[in-house]
Amino acid sequence: MDDIEKTKKKEEEAKEQKAFSNNDSRLKEEIRQSLIKDLEKKVDDGVDGEVTEEMVDELMAQFWKAKEETLEKFLKKKRREEKRALEGVEKQEETFTRFGLNFRIQHMTLFTSVLLLIFTGMPEKFHEAGISGFIINALGGIKVITILHRIGAVGLSAMFAYHCTIYTIFFRQGRRDFVELLPMPKDLFDVIQMIKYFFGLSKERPKFGRFSYIEKFDYWAVYWGCMVMIGSGVIMWFEVESINLFGKVVVDIAKEAHSDEGLLCALAILIWHFYNVHLNPRVFPMSWVWWNGKLTKDEMLEEHPLEYERIMEKKETKS
Amino acid sequence: MKKVLKLILLLTIFLWSEQGYAAELKNGAELKKCTTCHGKPGFSKVLENGKILDLYIDEKILRNSVHGKKECTDCHVDITEIPHRGEIKAVNCSKQCHFIGNTSGAPQTDKYIEYKNSVHGKEFFAGNKKAPVCQDCHGTHNIFKPSNGLSQVSRHNLPRTCAKCHLNIYIEYKESIHGVMFEKGNKDVPVCTNCHGEHNIRRPEDPLSTVSKGNTAFACSKCHSKVEIMKKYGIETEQVETFKESFHGVASEFGSKTVANCASCHGVHDIRPSTDQKSSINKANIPKTCGKCHPGANINFAKGKIHVNPKVKEAGIIYYVSQGFKWLTILTMVGLVTHIFLDLYRRKARSKETE
Missing domain, CATH: 1.20.950.20 (Transmembrane di-heme cytochromes, Chain C)
Incomplete structure (x- = not known):
């Protein structure tokens, strides 16, 4: 029973993630909101809203940059592998x-x-x-x-x-x-x-x-x-x-x-x-x-x- | 009549010598001293080994020779008194007068150097007393220009001069076609020196010899490739060219020591026309002649021509084979090369289109 529930849950999560990834700005907004919530809790005393906004903006920029770079790296690797595999197959067929x-x-x-x-x-x-x-x-x-x-x-x-x-x-x-x-x-x-x-x-x-x-x-x-x-x-x-x-x-x-x-x-x-x-x-x-x-x-x-x-x-x- | 002629001859000689008498008084007197003894026919000396050395000098011959104006002591420099004492040395032509830069005006050429490197010179300097020196061929008191018929080395006398030592060869030569024609007074046939050279005679084994393995064909071709000489006797001049084109000729050109040259088949001093029964190239003798190098040769070797030129119609079937291949090659190559150029042209045109 537990196993079935777990897999169901996972499937749901995966679906949600897919939906998020389809929409970059939505994802961005989600992360932004959760970050603000987290930070607001921690810096409740003595820090005004503007500072929090600034911090979140900076964090978001860094995070987004890292995300794009990682994605690009992976995509390149994947493309290369695909190409190699494709070539091998073609060679065998073509001589x-x-x-x-x-x-x-x-x-x-x-x-x-x-x-x-x-x-x-x-x-x-x-x-x-x-x-x-x-x-x-x-x-x-x-x-x-x-x-x-x-x-x-x-x-x-x-x-x-x-x-x-x-x-x-x-x-x-x-x-x-x-x-x-x-x-x-x-x-x-x-x-x-x-x-x-x-x-x-x-x-x-x-x-x-x-x-x-x-x-x-x-x-x-x-x-x-x-x-x-x-x-x-x-x-x-x-x-x-x-x-x-x-x-x-x-x-x-x-x-x-x-x-x-x-x-x-x-x-x-x-x-x-x-x-x-x-x-x-x-x-x-x-x-x-x-x-x-x-x-x-x-x-x-x-x-x-x-x-x-x-x-x-x-x-x-x-x- | 003869007596009258003799009288006239004597008279002219007397008159001629009278003319020069005043100028040559001193020298003439000296010569007369010598001819007192040496002018007598039969004046001779018995040597220790029993041989008789003829010491008679014919004054007339000496006076007409190229050294006619020389006196006895000009050459016999070691003679100072009469009667002579001690050993009389042989005259050394090259050291006494005929050396480079001599002041007496004696003709000097490189022939002495040629002689030194020749087989005769080498033997002489190695101490062989039989080896000939200048005088043995050119004569002593009877030296004339080679163009003079009296000279020992004139064309007319040369074979006999060489025969003084090379008698067996002379006998062979006399019976060969060259020798027979020579005796008849033919001016085209070769004498010894035409093939062997003169002062530069070398052993046939010496590669520098004019009759060495590699040079024989050249020696023969001096006459046998000349149409103007050969047409007189009905001999073909193609023989030299066909030999050069044959495998024998090519191998000989590149230094093969065993391959046949002219002399291997035709003989050396005993060359005879093929019609002669004794000739090495008579049909009956060809198997034996070819068999020297090609053991087991039979009479089929004598069938057909040996010196074949595929470029002339007389060669028969060989000519047609040659022509056939010539046209086959030309047509094939023209076809193939055209195909190549058309292919290249088309490739270029197509690559332009795709661009």
Whole structure:
């Protein structure tokens, strides 16, 4: 019984307080009156009404100031906490894993090998340039260069072999991505749409799926490049066997193809790929997807809206 | 007829010498003192080791040589009395006259310094008595300007002068295409010094040598890259350029000691045309020649051209591969770069709109 009465009382009090807090001036008046009553009792003898008024005014001012400050402090704290909580929730919702660890390691092997290959191959192609002599001598002469080039070649070949066989055949993600990467009629329409957009004939950029035509081009360029470079490279690495089997002309063709395709690869990487993942104003100085494999919701909506829609649909059907 | 000619010759010499007689009276008298003995053909001395030292001096040759106005004692400074006593020292050209700042007007160049650093000079100063000094190549009393056909170091006589010591090499050279053409009087083919240098001859192992691993291609290209020389003999001048572009050339340029240069395949002193059965680059011999560095090379190495220039149509399929890649690269890059600039332009335009 007592408990019920107490809770009832409390509820009533809380209601009253709420009502008071809704009206600042009423609250102020209440406090003022009670203060006057209290003080009048204490300073009954020898103190006139005016002095009491003055004291109460001063007390009220101080009290009100303290009340406002405390309120502000609390509100700030509460807002900050709310914001933090909100951000955390949003972050979890907004990142999308684009590349798994396996694929990221493949990409890292690929670019280390290719950079090493470009760095040791270009001075040989452009041997007349002064910088070529500098690079070759700085690395320890032509012998060291050829060994470094072969190390790069082994790295690239291992990565390419792994990607084409094990990753594409035995990994679910590999199989899925391979299918997604196949050129489709939509890519042609996307190119046309992009050209329209570039020239202002259309206000909309084409909507890409998991892989845009730009990324598909990159992928198949690497595929073709690897086949030409590894094929011709192997012919030249085992030059005696190649000539014995096919004649010198095969090695000459391999050398020409290796040299020319090498330049094409280097230019495509340094200009095209670097623009798309480094220099382009949207990602400058670098898109971090190669490192953490993640895209934010904004990036997904801008670059891969169709994939975003698909992921969201999947989530909905699951839940 | 011959007698008449001889008489005329003698008469002119007599008259010519008569003209200068008054001025050279003193010197002439001195020379005559020497020629009393040294002017007799067959005047010689038997050395301790049994060899015969010919001491005959042909006065006519000496008088026509570049030192024609010098007297015996100008060079043989240690001779003061007749008959000579003690050891007669060899004349030291560079110390006695041909030194920097000499007052006698003897021509002086840096060639002596070059000699000091050459293989011959180094050996000489190391005490090798077989090493040649000035006189061994230039002659003693018969020194003429190199342009004079009588000079031992004239183009015409040079291979034989070197052959005094390097006989085996001379025999190899004589049978090579360069040697054969030289014997025919060809003025374009190289003699020893054209490749090896003159006073600066160094060992082929020395990187500074004109025929060192790294410099051989340059030595050959002095003639073999010149169209005006090569077109006379129907030899292509592309060989040097194609070598430089090949892996052999690039590795050689950056100091590889094992990679092939011109001489590795074509030979050194025994260079012969590929049509020659004995040539190292004859089709039948190519597997062996290539096999020196590429063990297991077979006859397929001899098929097709070795010096290929992908930039000319004669290269056949290689030319078309080269052209194909050239256009593939140009078109791809033009496309990609256009895409990049359009993208940049569009981004800028859009950012302006949003502003």
